[in-house]
Amino acid sequence: MDRKPEHRALLADVELLYTLYAEALDDGEIARWPSFFADEGALYRITTRDNLEQGFDLCLALCDGQAMLRDRAIALQKTVMYRRRFQRRIMSGVRLLSFDEGKGIEARATFVLYEAQGDDPSKLIACGRSTDVIVRQGDELKFKDRLCVVDARVMPDSIVFPL
Amino acid sequence: MQSTLTWPLEGSRRAPGWIYTDPSIYAREQERIFGGRSWNYVGLTAEIPHKGDFLQTYVGENPVVVVRDQENQFRVLVNRCTHRGSQFCIEPRGHVEGFTCPYHQWSFGLDGTLKSVPFRRGIRGKGGMSECFDPADHGLESLSVAVRHGVIFASYAKDTPPLEEYLGPTILSYFDRVCDGRPLQVLGRMRHRVHANWKLQVENLKDTTHAALLHAFYVKFGIWRSDQNTEVKVGPGGGSSVLVSTASFKPVVEDEAITPDFDLADKRLIAFQREFEHGTGAILTIWPNLIILQQLNLLAMRHVRPDGPNACVKTWTFFGYQDEAPELRQKRLMQANLLGPAGLVTIDDNEVLAMAQDGATAAPFANTVLEAGKGSGDADHLMTESAVRAFFDCYRGVMDL
Numbered sequence: 001m002d003r004k005p006e007h008r009a010l011l012a013d014v015e016l017l018y019t020l021y022a023e024a025l026d027d028g029e030i031a032r033w034p035s036f037f038a039d040e041g042a043l044y045r046i047t048t049r050d051n052l053e054q055g056f057d058l059c060l061a062l063c064d065g066q067a068m069l070r071d072r073a074i075a076l077q078k079t080v081m082y083r084r085r086f087q088r089r090i091m092s093g094v095r096l097l098s099f100d101e102g103k104g105i106e107a108r109a110t111f112v113l114y115e116a117q118g119d120d121p122s123k124l125i126a127c128g129r130s131t132d133v134i135v136r137q138g139d140e141l142k143f144k145d146r147l148c149v150v151d152a153r154v155m156p157d158s159i160v161f162p163l
Numbered sequence: 164m165q166s167t168l169t170w171p172l173e174g175s176r177r178a179p180g181w182i183y184t185d186p187s188i189y190a191r192e193q194e195r196i197f198g199g200r201s202w203n204y205v206g207l208t209a210e211i212p213h214k215g216d217f218l219q220t221y222v223g224e225n226p227v228v229v230v231r232d233q234e235n236q237f238r239v240l241v242n243r244c245t246h247r248g249s250q251f252c253i254e255p256r257g258h259v260e261g262f263t264c265p266y267h268q269w270s271f272g273l274d275g276t277l278k279s280v281p282f283r284r285g286i287r288g289k290g291g292m293s294e295c296f297d298p299a300d301h302g303l304e305s306l307s308v309a310v311r312h313g314v315i316f317a318s319y320a321k322d323t324p325p326l327e328e329y330l331g332p333t334i335l336s337y338f339d340r341v342c343d344g345r346p347l348q349v350l351g352r353m354r355h356r357v358h359a360n361w362k363l364q365v366e367n368l369k370d371t372t373h374a375a376l377l378h379a380f381y382v383k384f385g386i387w388r389s390d391q392n393t394e395v396k397v398g399p400g401g402g403s404s405v406l407v408s409t410a411s412f413k414p415v416v417e418d419e420a421i422t423p424d425f426d427l428a429d430k431r432l433i434a435f436q437r438e439f440e441h442g443t444g445a446i447l448t449i450w451p452n453l454i455i456l457q458q459l460n461l462l463a464m465r466h467v468r469p470d471g472p473n474a475c476v477k478t479w480t481f482f483g484y485q486d487e488a489p490e491l492r493q494k495r496l497m498q499a500n501l502l503g504p505a506g507l508v509t510i511d512d513n514e515v516l517a518m519a520q521d522g523a524t525a526a527p528f529a530n531t532v533l534e535a536g537k538g539s540g541d542a543d544h545l546m547t548e549s550a551v552r553a554f555f556d557c558y559r560g561v562m563d564l
Binding site: 046047048050051054056057058059060061062063064065067068070071072074075076078079080081082083153154155156157158159160 | 255349350351352353354355356358377379380383425427428429431432476481496497499500503504505507509510511513514515518
């Protein structure tokens with residue numbers, strides 16, 4: 001890890017992006033989800049270690065661009081049927097792999113998603129790591145490429161909302 | 164409260180809740196259905212392309228290893244060492260010369276024969292296996308195998324009818340529509356637990372009416388609507404069936420709208436390229452627990468593994484054809500957004516199936532009602548539950564219920 005002060009400041013900014021992203025989704029504000037991604041060329045993917053190890057391109061979710069991110073967000077609000085659930089995302093172990101804001105900051109993080117539904121306590125839905133490319137757009141950091149890789153082969157239930 | 168497990172007098176127009184919850188029924192299913200005269204999907208030949216390649220899967224709830232042996236024959240071996248019963252294969256897939264159980268190093272050939280046993284003659288003349296121990300008696304349990312156009316099936320029974328006869332000409336023609344002999348290529352897998360009995364999951368793909376009512380995404384974008392051309396075809400004995408549909412892709416009109424209006428900003432999500440002669444989708448269910456999905460450009464083997472009475476694990480193996488156009492491949496990968504654990508359509512099913520299971524658990528002696536349409540045969544419309552009734556005709560026969 002680079003210890004230069006400017007890199008530490010950047011890390012703090014990136015950590016704040018993850019925190020705000022998780023907070024918005026945990027608060028159920030799915031409509032705001034696309035706003036965490038870059039206006040141009042955004043990519044969001046969920047896959048599994050199993051698929052990745054075998055070189056499979058298939059994703060559990062794939063949004064190529066803002067329009068597709070918004071379509072998924074709207075579909076989740078208007079066409080998909082699910083029982084109400086309460087989610088909690090824990091994102092930790094954020095590490096920057098590259099610091100070039102021009103090309104995009106490469107970051108790695110661990111994520112965990114718990115979900116409470118009905119009378120049951122929160123259960124683990126997904127656990128894994130993300131590899132992200134983050135860019136500065138105006139004053140804010142945005143995800144340009146967010147790749148979430150789930151550890152489990154078998155998902156314990158639906159992954160209704162984004163990781 | 165009623166306590167005997169007797170099928171309702173209405174026959175297959177009713178299904179009792181206890182078939183989804185009762186442990187003794189579940190155990191009987193393992194023995195008679197998955198352990199009996201059925202062809203169980205175990206994988207694609209494209210998943211094990213070389214001699215010595217193997218993959219792990221399940222027949223019913225029993226773990227098996229599917230292997231391509233030295234003669235290019237496909238073997239389905241029960242993943243249980245014949246010595247102390249441990250699972251000898253611990254990798255989900257791979258390439259081997261043979262199998263060696265880690266516990267006491269019993270070694271088996273790719274065909275399941277027992278090749279060697281450590282300390283067979285003991286040490287320094289003392290101990291070892293008894294005189295009457297014959298390795299030929301202790302090969303791995305091996306299932307009957309049927310392969311058609313790159314799809315591998317296994318059966319515990321030795322007298323299961325040939326696959327082609329088992330499916331019958333109509334179902335076979337829809338099987339061949341997708342698996343026509345062109346080499347298949349796996350694009351990836353999705354796996355998720357569904358909190359419902361395996362039969363509820365299979366019945367869901369025989370239930371023609373729910374798609375146009377539950378799946379607002381399909382309705383909204385004209386992929387599956389109640390007014391489109393749909394056919395139901397049922398195979399011999401009723402266990403297998405196919406639903407063929409033709410999407411209109413017409414946007415929903417105002418008075419039919421069940422959701423506030425919105426249109427896809429990026430049509431690539433459902434951009435469809437015609438691949439098959441008629442219909443835009445053919446959803447095939449093969450007794451007992453395989454769904455061959457062809458919907459838009461999505462092709463997937465959906466294997467429903469029973470996991471106790473109250474859950475099943477669904478494995479979706481998405482595939483295309485070798486050497487297909489990159490544009491078509493891209494459509495398959497994009498449309499996969501609709502399906503699986505994060506699928507904009509599948510999430511609906513995962514929810515209602517769990518709710519149906521909760522209903523059965525709460526009221527095992529209440530019956531579900533299957534009164535749409537008549538009989539258990541083919542239909543040229545989707546306002547019928549004939550394929551579900553046909554499934555129960557088959558189920559009751561095998562289960563003696």
